[in-house]
Amino acid sequence: MALPLPPGLTHAEVSFLAEMELVTVVPRQRLESIDLLGGKTPALRPPHRADLPLWLALLLKKQRRANIVPPRWLHPSSLAEIIHRETKETPLAFSEPPPAPARADTANPGYAHRQGGQQHQRQQEQEQDGPIMSAPFRPSCTADAPAGYLPYHWLEVAEALLAHAGDDVASLAASSLGEVRGLLRDLVEVRAAKMRSSTAQLEGFGGGLMLLRGVGAMELAESRGFVLGVVDGVRKIGASAEAARREMEEERGGEEGESDEEMGL
Amino acid sequence: MDIDDILREVDPTFHAIPQEKRDLQELTRAWIAERSAPELLPWPANGLFERINSNIKHQIEKVEEMTGDMDPKTNFALIVIQTELERYRYLVRSYLRARIAKIDRHTLHYLSTDALRSRLSEMELAYATRHQALLHNHYLSSFLSSFPPNLQNLNDASAGISMIEAPDLESAVFIRLLKDASVAARGVDEDDDAEMKESDIVILRWSDAKPLVDAGSAELV
Numbered sequence: 001m002a003l004p005l006p007p008g009l010t011h012a013e014v015s016f017l018a019e020m021e022l023v024t025v026v027p028r029q030r031l032e033s034i035d036l037l038g039g040k041t042p043a044l045r046p047p048h049r050a051d052l053p054l055w056l057a058l059l060l061k062k063q064r065r066a067n068i069v070p071p072r073w074l075h076p077s078s079l080a081e082i083i084h085r086e087t088k089e090t091p092l093a094f095s096e097p098p099p100a101p102a103r104a105d106t107a108n109p110g111y112a113h114r115q116g117g118q119q120h121q122r123q124q125e126q127e128q129d130g131p132i133m134s135a136p137f138r139p140s141c142t143a144d145a146p147a148g149y150l151p152y153h154w155l156e157v158a159e160a161l162l163a164h165a166g167d168d169v170a171s172l173a174a175s176s177l178g179e180v181r182g183l184l185r186d187l188v189e190v191r192a193a194k195m196r197s198s199t200a201q202l203e204g205f206g207g208g209l210m211l212l213r214g215v216g217a218m219e220l221a222e223s224r225g226f227v228l229g230v231v232d233g234v235r236k237i238g239a240s241a242e243a244a245r246r247e248m249e250e251e252r253g254g255e256e257g258e259s260d261e262e263m264g265l
Numbered sequence: 266m267d268i269d270d271i272l273r274e275v276d277p278t279f280h281a282i283p284q285e286k287r288d289l290q291e292l293t294r295a296w297i298a299e300r301s302a303p304e305l306l307p308w309p310a311n312g313l314f315e316r317i318n319s320n321i322k323h324q325i326e327k328v329e330e331m332t333g334d335m336d337p338k339t340n341f342a343l344i345v346i347q348t349e350l351e352r353y354r355y356l357v358r359s360y361l362r363a364r365i366a367k368i369d370r371h372t373l374h375y376l377s378t379d380a381l382r383s384r385l386s387e388m389e390l391a392y393a394t395r396h397q398a399l400l401h402n403h404y405l406s407s408f409l410s411s412f413p414p415n416l417q418n419l420n421d422a423s424a425g426i427s428m429i430e431a432p433d434l435e436s437a438v439f440i441r442l443l444k445d446a447s448v449a450a451r452g453v454d455e456d457d458d459a460e461m462k463e464s465d466i467v468i469l470r471w472s473d474a475k476p477l478v479d480a481g482s483a484e485l486v
Contacts, residue, residue, distance in 0.1 A: 001362055002362055002366035002369050003359065003362035003363045003366045007436075008301055009297065013300070013359075016355075020289075032342070036285075036345070036346065036349045037320055037321065037324055037349055037350065038285055038353070039283050039285040039286045040285075041345075055348070055352065056345060056348075056349075063341075131290050131291055131294065132443045132481070134294070137290050207450070207452040208451045208452030208455075208470065209450045209452070209457040209459060209467055210469075212439075212467070214466075215466050220439060220486065224439070228436070228438075232435075232437055235435060235437070235470070241453060242451075245454070
């Protein structure tokens, strides 16, 4: 019964994860709170908005029990802004991920703090709070999510919303679905080109770190095999060179240590 | 539910994440990590799986109770509960299967030292020990018994080369930082040391990423 898949999430697994993203729905029927394994769902009372996981929202949508409010970043103007940023302002980097959700600081009333900040006080509190939440459990696809930032599961969520809640997306944008689709396609291509050009950086991958800030889950899944294969290959080819360099550095470090002692004497 | 729970619900300053959601986050993170890491990761020690298993059991009992109910409203709730149950169980199943795949691959390695043994859960340890014994007995009865006695072991480490295969701890992985942290990584031509920001995604070697992941300042993606 062992899992026969190679390491690293597959596309299907990434889509499965994306279905856990919270989205905002406007219910059309009352529905009592349901006690689920992942926590209680909010009681649905039309026309009050509620945040639900995507899989549940799609189920409600299919049964015409609710409408989905698309996140603000899916708006054509937001997509156009992101494309502009990706092509003109930072033609080499992916656009910034959404900022961590801010909360009121209970210790200092009036101050807001963000998840993952450097404040030590925060971190202590975080430990009491349990694990730090990350995608898909951050509310980055709800109606409150900021425009102009692509969340980690942007492509999967956008595809799912366009496929199953196309009328809702169209009503939000007050434009044709084709426009949103076209902009998304452009964005996919712009970013795929960046992913490809980042492989040029891999060619001479001599350092130990490579930063891909703002990359999406699907884009990672797509190029994971290739990128990790190249990084591992470069490491294996350069293994002897690396060992020799380490030895030299160690020797040099030793000599420096000795000379320091001599200086001290 | 007592008075404290009620107060907590209406208190806007108390923003604790409910236990169920925390468990789901931890389970998901453990699953992603197990699917991406080159070696077997420690079995969660905080009773996560005991909690999850008893929750699943309760939920199944609830489904069985509700199936008798013919009311259309309960019917829809039942569909939602069953869908979620299946999703949850898929996560658990996939996590356990990913672990078994790693144990199967390097059984002797994970049984070789106490530190490595402690990463396995009780069930996994029993499975690994018995599976390995069966396999060795099979080898012995089919061909190993005709070898000289000093060549019948499977964990021979003489002549400087160990027979026990170990996972490659230097393989590259993707991690995402959960808080600002400094990341040190070894490379072929040079070693890097950089201050990284929260939600940065980085490629580096697993052996360099492990301390960050263990400390909870990063997660595998």
